[in-house]
Every structure is written in structure tokens, then in C-alpha cells.
Amino acid sequence: MSNGFEIRDSELELHQFRARLWVAAGFVFVMFGLLAARFVYLQVVKYDHYHTLAEANRISIVPVVPNRGIITDRNGVGIAHNYSAYTLEIRPGRVDDLEKLINELAAVVEIAPRDRRRFRRLLEESKNFESLPIRTRLTEEEIARFAANRYRFPAVEINARPFREYPHGELFAHVVGYIGRINERDVKQLEAAEQLSNYRGTDHIGKVGIEQSYERHLHGTTGMAKVEIDAAGRAIRSLSRVAPISGNNLVLTLDARLQEVAYNTFGEFRGALVAIDPRNGEVLAFVSKPGFDPNLFVDGIDAQSWSELINSPDKPMTNRALHGQYPPGSTIKPFMALAALTLGKRTPQYTINDPGFFTLPGVSHQWRDWKKGGHGAVDLHKSIVVSCDTYYYGLANDLGIDNIHNYLSQFGFGARTGIDIEGEAIGILPSQQWKQRRFKQKWFVGDTISVGIGQGYMTATPLQLAHATAIIANGGNVVRPHLVQHVQDSRTLQLQSIARPSAPSLEIRADFLGRVQNALVDVLRPGGTAARSGAGASYPFAGKTGTSQVIAIKPGERYDAAKVHERHRDHALFIAYAPAENPVIALAVLVENGGSGSSTAAPIARQVLDYYLLGRDPQPLRRGKEEPDEHRD
Numbered sequence: 048m049s050n051g052f053e054i055r056d057s058e059l060e061l062h063q064f065r066a067r068l069w070v071a072a073g074f075v076f077v078m079f080g081l082l083a084a085r086f087v088y089l090q091v092v093k094y095d096h097y098h099t100l101a102e103a104n105r106i107s108i109v110p111v112v113p114n115r116g117i118i119t120d121r122n123g124v125g126i127a128h129n130y131s132a133y134t135l136e137i138r139p140g141r142v143d144d145l146e147k148l149i150n151e152l153a154a155v156v157e158i159a160p161r162d163r164r165r166f167r168r169l170l171e172e173s174k175n176f177e178s179l180p181i182r183t184r185l186t187e188e189e190i191a192r193f194a195a196n197r198y199r200f201p202a203v204e205i206n207a208r209p210f211r212e213y214p215h216g217e218l219f220a221h222v223v224g225y226i227g228r229i230n231e232r233d234v235k236q237l238e239a240a241e242q243l244s245n246y247r248g249t250d251h252i253g254k255v256g257i258e259q260s261y262e263r264h265l266h267g268t269t270g271m272a273k274v275e276i277d278a279a280g281r282a283i284r285s286l287s288r289v290a291p292i293s294g295n296n297l298v299l300t301l302d303a304r305l306q307e308v309a310y311n312t313f314g315e316f317r318g319a320l321v322a323i324d325p326r327n328g329e330v331l332a333f334v335s336k337p338g339f340d341p342n343l344f345v346d347g348i349d350a351q352s353w354s355e356l357i358n359s360p361d362k363p364m365t366n367r368a369l370h371g372q373y374p375p376g377s378t379i380k381p382f383m384a385l386a387a388l389t390l391g392k393r394t395p396q397y398t399i400n401d402p403g404f405f406t407l408p409g410v411s412h413q414w415r416d417w418k419k420g421g422h423g424a425v426d427l428h429k430s431i432v433v434s435c436d437t438y439y440y441g442l443a444n445d446l447g448i449d450n451i452h453n454y455l456s457q458f459g460f461g462a463r464t465g466i467d468i469e470g471e472a473i474g475i476l477p478s479q480q481w482k483q484r485r486f487k488q489k490w491f492v493g494d495t496i497s498v499g500i501g502q503g504y505m506t507a508t509p510l511q512l513a514h515a516t517a518i519i520a521n522g523g524n525v526v527r528p529h530l531v532q533h534v535q536d537s538r539t540l541q542l543q544s545i546a547r548p549s550a551p552s553l554e555i556r557a558d559f560l561g562r563v564q565n566a567l568v569d570v571l572r573p574g575g576t577a578a579r580s581g582a583g584a585s586y587p588f589a590g591k592t593g594t595s596q597v598i599a600i601k602p603g604e605r606y607d608a609a610k611v612h613e614r615h616r617d618h619a620l621f622i623a624y625a626p627a628e629n630p631v632i633a634l635a636v637l638v639e640n641g642g643s644g645s646s647t648a649a650p651i652a653r654q655v656l657d658y659y660l661l662g663r664d665p666q667p668l669r670r671g672k673e674e675p676d677e678h679r680d
Contacts, residue, residue: 111248112248113270117296118265120298120306127212128211132183133184133185135185135203152203190205217340218306221366222301222333225254229250248269259468298535299531313638313668317638318648321512323528326630338363371637372475373507375506383455389556431591444495461474466527474506519564519624529547571588577590590623591621620644620648621651623656
């Protein structure tokens, strides 16, 4: 047409429109088909997977920490127990400015400088996402105040936690030990032992002493709870629960009252005491003084308290009974006497004349006796009773160091006793091979002579001395010292004994042993070095005094305690067992810088024995003047 009008083809346009409509409809249908297929895939095929994820968003699996087993003495006296208290805790990972948050918290709940120091230390040792206590043992009033201000502190929460308590404080600190917060080293050890999963939710673990050595008994089995949570992660309700299994209880061989008596008897002195039942190896008392308060470590000790402990000149963190290695002094003489008789180097009748010193042919040096002028005629019996050094200088020279080493090792010197806590020191029982290995030097005769009186290279722990004394007391039967008497099942309350390896008895001739035992009894009688401590005893007991040098005395000089700094004075030692005929207790006492064994260590032992056998209350020992020279050993 030429008039300018275009004639439209309606049929064509309708056809094109319908085609486009079908294409669009097909596209929509395909999309809905794909969407439906996706729905089917997600809701049917992957139902279990996504249902689990959804439930995980709504349900939290919370570990339920078991109660730690309690520890009692042999008579049921509590030594370590648990209680529940509320703790104010911060999650550092949710906080931008920790110092500001703590200051704001301090306006609501009292936070002392000690709490802040402890929190900083925990922060250094812990993971960023862990919940760390800023305050423990909240009062009801403090809980109420925080609850009213809870909305202001989204990264802070109150949790009910079980707490460990040591009601006797420092009295059992070194033997029972303590628990502390789990650190990276503990985690690695738990992973190696495949026990880490059992510590989910647990903040603490045994660190030293019985708490550490019997951790697998005390910890228990962690439980599990399914808890429904809200969007903020707060628990709404409990859905199910697998109860934890509490740790087993421990019944110790220790006598709490005897431990207290022994500890207090030291008075102002430092030292150690170990008492053993020689019939079975049960440790009755295990004292190291001074001690420390193990409760300081439960929440995480603050830096100031830690510094005070480790920098104290009294070394309260040192377990003297287990780790302390001291020259045994004259307490070694009964064992040397047995070696002399057994190896045929001396007979009971062999007698020397003691002029107050010992010399070797062709050697100008004199090894002096502790008593100026000597003891005159001395046989084996008298050598023990008056503790004649000169007798044992000559004996050691005749025995030789390797014979001394081989014989004394049978009594446990130079080796661990095998007591059931970790960290036992072995002391030193020297030999020619030992010196060559240690110092790359040959052994000299003078080295042997010093060992003859428990000096020189030789050292022993108080535990070793008590163990060796128990062997003499029970006729040569070797019993392994142990601290745990029974493990009590937390569910059945049944007592279970712990299997302990037996040790062969020593082959000591009864007449040889009898002579040494008789001499040890006479040590406590008139004329003996511990006669004052034996005076008036209603039961016969045996013992041996000892004094060991801390610093060497210059040639030509004699020891004068008044001229020596207190911490450089001699150590005092005493070993004993009672009653003499049928011993039920054997002990070793070490008094650091206590002077002579007769003046300090023996009186402590006498008071402990009086309490154990007679129930007599002791009097704490106080520093006084040194004993006169005739009572110095």
C-alpha cells in the first residue's frame, strides 16, 4: 500500500507470541524442575547429612567432667577432696579490650590484684578460645550482682566448677602433690597415651606427687550431655545425658596424725623424715620441711606467690625426702660393719687403738676422728656405739671402693627404691667406674677413706636411708616402700590392693646381723652417741647418729659452729627402728644445718617414736647451742 499504513499479519504475530510463551514456559518449567530436583536431593537424598548439621546447630554435645577421686590416710582422714563452687570466667577470644572488660567487671564483682595476675598467667598458657577464670568461689551476693548486669558482658559467664581442696595445707604438699591447669606439655603426654578424649572439658590434671602418679585412677571417665541451645549459644534444656564415672578413691599408708607430729617436731629447722613399717614397706610418714600450700596451684598460682616460693632461701618447693641428696655421714657405719663381717675383712673381736686420727703408710695427711684424742681401744661393737671414724677409715681402705659399692648397693644405696611417686633421686654410691665416667679421673685411696664414714662422693636420700634401715630392722627382708594402700572403686566402694613386685631377701648371717643390731641398741644407752635421746625410753629401740659436712674445713682447723654461717653448718642425721625386738617402725631423719645428729636429729626421732608407740605429744625443736665435742656425731 502506498498511503503509509503497514498491514500487520495478525496470524504471524500470534504464532510468534505463542512460540515465545512456550519458550518462557519451558524455561520456567525447567527451572522449577531443577529446583524440585534440588529439593528432592537436599531433603531426601541428603536428608541424614543435613539433618545432622541442623541438629548440630540446635544441639550441643557438652562433656560432663567426672568428680576426681578423694584421697584419705590409712584411718580415713581426708587429705584431698572436692567441693563445688561458682566461677566467673572470660572467653578472651570474644573480647577486644581485655583490660577494659576486667575493669568494668571489677565494678560489679571484686577482682583483687592477685586475681588479675593469675588471670594473665593463665592467658599466656591457654588457648585463646578457652574460658578462663578471673574469680573463683563467688558468694551468693556476687552471683546476684553479676546476674543483674549479665547483659553488659556477653563474653563473661558464671560456671559451676568442681574444686580440689587440700585441707591440711603444706603438711602433705610434697607427698600428695597438687593438681594444676592442663598445659601444652600435658596435652602432648595425653595424646601420646591416647587419653586426650577423656579430658574434654577438664581443666586440671595431677602435677606432682600422688596426684600425678595415680592420675589414671583419680581422674575417672568423662561423660556427655546433649543440650539444646538458642541462637546465642546458651543452653535451653538437656535432651540426654551419659553420666560420667567418678575417679577412684585412694587410701594411703600414711598416718595423718603421725605426719603432723613429725612435721611440727622439726620446729624452726629444715629437713626431712621418712618412716616405714619394716614388715610390709608401708610409708607411715613422709615429711619435707618447709612445705608450701598446694591450694595455691589449683586455680593457677599468681606470679608473685610463685616468685616468693622459688626464690625463698628455704627452698619450700624442694621435696627433701625424695629429691634431697646428702652425705649420709655416720649413719652408713652399720652397713659398713655388715660388709666387713660378710666379706671377712673384720671379725667381731678385731680391735684397733684410736689415737684420734688415721694415716696411710708413707702419707703425711691425717684423717681425723670426730673426737679429739680418739676413743682408745675400739672393736666392731664399740665402733658403732661411739661412732669411731678412725675404725671406719681403716675398714674402708681394707675393703676397697668396689667392694663397698657392691655390698651397699644391696641395701638400695645408689638406686631408686621404687616408691610409687615420680621424681625419686638415686643418690651416689661411687665406684672406680663411676668416677672415671663422671670426671674422667682415676680413683684414689683417699676417696675410699672418706666414703668409709659416709662423706666424699657418697650421697643418699632420706628415703633411701629409711629403706635401708628397714632392711636391717626386719632381718634382711627387702620390702618396696609404697604410699598407696588401696584403690577404692568409686562405684562399688570395694577396696582393691595394688600388685607390687617382690624383691629377694638379703643373705645376711644371723649372727652378723645380730651383732650390728645389738650395737645399734647400745647407741641409745649410756656411752652411746644418742644416749640422751634414749634416756627414759619405756621401749627398747635401735639407732645411729650421723653428721655430714656441708663445707670443707681447712687443714689444721676444727669445726666450730659458732664461727660458721647457719646455712653452712653440718647436716644432722639419725636412723632408728623400734621396738628393737619386733620393729613396727623404721625411720630416717635429716636436719639441714642442724649440727650433730645427737643434738637435733635423734631428739626428733625419739619424739616421733614416742607418739607412734605411746601416743605421747611432742614438743617442737628449737635451735640451741651445739652439743659439746663428745656428743657431736
